[in-house]
Amino acid sequence: MNHINLDREILKLIEEQPEISEKDIARTLSVSEELVKVRLAHLHDIRKKILIMGNGHNGHHAIKKALEAENYNVVNASDNSSALETVNAERPDLVLLDTAFLNTDGFEICKQLKANPRCCWVSVMMMSERNKTEDSVKAFKSGADDYVAEPFNPLEFKARVGMVLRRSQI
Known part of the structure; x- marks a missing residue:
């Protein structure tokens, strides 16, 4: 799964379950928890x-x-x-x-x-x-x-x- 699709899937899960943990996201998407952390950090970047x-x-x-x-x-x-x-x-x-x-x-x-x-x-x-x-x-x-x-x-x-x-x- 490429980063664009992974980001979409992570956001979809967070929208559906705002309290979902990084560990649960990783398990649901069959990716590492570290990768979820990296992608979430990318999504939180407020720079232009x-x-x-x-x-x-x-x-x-x-x-x-x-x-x-x-x-x-x-x-x-x-x-x-x-x-x-x-x-x-x-x-x-x-x-x-x-x-x-x-x-x-x-x-x-x-x-x-x-x-x-x-x-x-x-x-x-x-x-x-x-x-x-x-x-x-x-x-x-x-x-x-x-x-x-x-x-x-x-x-x-x-x-x-x-x-x-x-x-x-x-």
Whole structure:
């Protein structure tokens, strides 16, 4: 069972039986009690959550580390589920979406996220390895809240992330 499904099952049990213990959750779901504790800690994290949806190149690892240093909860999208499923499961405050997400057009994913009533609320910052005006225009037309082209200054990038998150609270 992957973490997304496990989290759903844990939450379902807690909703049905608010007084249920970690030990009982573990027994019911046939997982270790330690795993239940880890997943519950993950669910209790109150930091702003940022979901990175990209092709996993080295720049994304650096982005993750820089944002974690700013005390954000940063998670990477799994490549085995759809973008919509991942956003619905993770419930991020911000999606950092690569214009070339795996084998899919990031612009199209952005359009889908913004058109779906279950996740249209999430802020999207698109990232690209290409510094072309038409890409930034296409990003904004697809519904992105911001756009940044690599290479980018880490200080400016963190400031942009903070700005998008502040704007989303209004």
